[in-house]
Amino acid sequence: MERITRADDRVHRPAGPWTPTVHRLLAHLHEQGFVAAPEPIEHGDTLETVSFVPGVAGEYPWTEDVASEAALVTSARLLRQFHDAAATYPLDASRDCWSQAERTPVETIVHGDFAPYNCVYDGIQAVGLIDFDTAHPGPRVWDVASAVYRFAPFTTGAVEGMTAPALEDRLARAAEFCRAYDLDARSRSVLAETMTASLVAMVTTMETEAAAGNPKFVSDLAHGHADLYRADVAYLEQHADAIAAAVA
Incomplete structure (x- = not known):
């Protein structure tokens, strides 16, 4: 660990x-x-x-501040600011080494795990972004999809200290995140399928690493994380049309 x-x-x-x-x-x-x-x-x-980035990370259970609409909006704007700054990073294949494979189209350097627990808050304001181990070249929507999945949230599992929101509330938060980020129309049109793709990739990594003996991923499998992500994929596929309509 x-x-x-x-x-x-x-x-x-x-x-x-x-x-x-x-x-x-x-x-x-x-x-x-x-x-x-x-x-x-x-x-x-x-x-x-x-x-050290001062503030409070958005770990579960969320505080009232982190669960607020204002925190969601400021997190989306923070992600946009990060992407805009990272887009000018001078890629150099001869020296760059990323923990994740490059994804196309390459539009920026994506964080790879943009979620409340990797954001730092001062009250309702997102003020920091941490843990860049999974950063890699890729499309902006890869991070936005991961963020929407976590911030809506679209998980089907019980989240410690939180009541699962109704689908309408999840859709509203997804749309608000996309608005605050100012996500382009093409990316919005593939947001739902990108969320499912990111979860499938996560399960594949988890199972591959566990098979290789990585203790973290062995523990994740034992605690049912892969099963939860598969259930979330099914939930996202079931509501893909509603998600697409909400964020369009």
Whole structure:
């Protein structure tokens, strides 16, 4: 399991082969004026150090602030600001190493796991974005789809401390996120299918890593995470037309 520690204004995290590339991305974001991401400090073969982003992460159960419409809107705007800054990252195939495969069309560097638990809040305001290990080149809608799935939320499972919202409320939150992000029409038209594709990819990764003996993913499978994501895929497919109409 990952072990993340904090010492004053620094965070120490396990490093991977992709960490040098992620640090170049973080440096680029700050050069572009996107200061909501951690600043890269140093990295080695097994450990990286980045700056601490002050605030409260949107972990479950959500606080009233994190569950608010204002938090959803500011999170969507934060994602747009990140994408705009990351779009100018100078890709270099000879040195870049990402933990995820590139997805086409490449429009920016996507975060890869944009969700409330990777956003940092000051009350109802999203002020930070953390954990860039899954960043990789790809289309903006890949992140927006992941975000809408998490923020609506469209999960069929019980979320600790939360009452499952009605479908109408989920659709309204999905539409509001897309409006706040200012997602283009083409991306809106494929949002529902991109959500299902991202969940299928997540299950595939989980099962592949578990088969290879990765203890985190072995634990995830044992706790039924893959079964939940499959149920969510079925739910999204059942309501795909309603989702498409809501976000159009």
